[in-house]
Amino acid sequence: MAHTWIARDFGGPDVFDFVEEEVRPPGPGEVTIEILAAGMNPADYKHVAMGGDPADLPIHVGYEVAGFLTAVGPETEIASGGGAVGDEVLAFRIRGGYSDAVTVPAKDVFAKPESLDFPQAANLLLAGTTAAEMLEVTGAQPGETIVVHGASGAVGVSVLQQARLRGIRTIGTAGEHNAGVVTLFGGEHVVYGDGLEERVRELAAGPVAAALDCVGTDEAIDVSLALVADRSRIVSIANFERAESDGYRVIMGRFPASAVFRDRIRAHLIELAGRGDLVVPVARTFPLAEAREAMAFLADQHPGGKIALLP
Template sequence: MTRVVLATAYGGPEVLTVVDQPVGDPGPGQARVEVRAAGVNPADWKSYTGAFGTDPGQLPRRLGYEVSGVVTAVGPDAAGPAGPLSVGDEVIAFRVSGGYAAELVVPASALVPKPGSLGWEQAAGLMLTGATAVHALTATGVGEGDTVLVHGAAGGVGLMAVQLAALRGARVIGTVGSDGADLVRRFGAEPVRYGDGLADRVRELAPDGVDAALDLVGTDEAVDVSLQLVADRQRIATIAAFGRAGSEGIKALGAGPGADPGTELRDAARLDLAEAAGAGRLEVVVAATFPLEEVAAAHRQGMAGHTHGKLVLLP
């Protein structure tokens, strides 16, 4: 048996509970992982708050898309992107289903080696935000010499996008609230306060124009300002404002309606993300950690929308 988090109804974090469930043995092409840390992401709470629908047939449902841990058993032909797996391997698992658990069985294809220099919490928070940022930067063609505007630069995906854009040789301007400027600046971006007058403040910083924009927050302000500043709408991408994307002709990325999921691109990014993080070129900022039993508190903090970096559960 292992402890797992279940959403037993649709609603707020109060519907979450921790129960014991059988973990089972890995079958062909699978491995069992003892979870050391599990990353928390907005998609987790959207799955039970009704954002993705309220099909009663989907309840109770497990949560969690990314974990770090140790392989405890392997099935026949269990190989990941880096090769065959063995008991004792330290791994990062993404994308998985039901990662909020003390132990779980996953497809071996979801497992990449965890760099020894990377802590469990950082490893668990790397992949979903990192792969999303890679997708957004690739879709908008951000590269050497570009000026890119990142909305929500101090959030989980935002901090990844800021760092990865800088590694590509781009100049990064990042929107922040009252307390995110220093963090964004530390990673090489130029912070700018969101709110009334944002477009004018960006123009002051970049009088020669903005080449691309990433909306990582989903607000009308982020979309409107991007449309004002970026001439080519195919160089504007959103991971949240899916309705606006359809009406405005900008790129929608991720799991929303009409969006490009970018599955192959995101999967292909995993080894590079792990290597960059292990080498110290990419930092995962962990805002807070919570015991598995305090998952509701973790979600309440995440849903408040002002977390700088990643929230992580520790089974």
């Protein structure tokens, strides 16, 4: 039996229940993971809060985990090759990660780099693949200057690091108290608020080639539209309402093109993290049984790093 969180209905944290369920044995192309850390992302609870088809209920939440293999299906290898009972792994683009064990497709499971602890490994790929896709769809190139709104958040921090590795200059917006986070990970900090456009222009001292919005405020969108003439080089992961009228791009893991890209880039990001080129700051861990409290902490929008649930 596994302890697992499910959403019995659509809505806020009160619709989540902590239950016991059987962990089914893996079939061909599947593995079972004993979870030592489950990554947490706003998408976990936003998916439930948005509503949907009642036929999908109950919903097993949690898209990424790290742990070790306890069973491997017949004639099955994990995505990075091999895979034996006891191997340390991470998994992403799964369902049911808020649990202490889960059976998942082996194609979504990779060997965990020794350099990452379990909370870091469990939080690498949702933010990392989102950041990589933002850079991809805006066509950011070496030598260009881009602006990243919400640069101190999980996705923003990954954007800063991946951009630096590519030789892309980043100007990152964040509150004054997060200036050190932006500079630590390779960005040039500007504080958001009145006069943001002018501050970015002054710091850029030249064209701003692309804008990546990780925060979703109207200010972020307005400034992006003012700074970047080509609206195909503006992307948001948080403000979908204005995209059609204002002509910028939006991406989401559930979009087919996004899913294909994010699946393809996973191994590369794991390699970067394994050699220390992509860091995953973890702010806090919670016991698995306190997932509701952890969601409230995450929803505060200023956790200061990633959060992991520990079974």
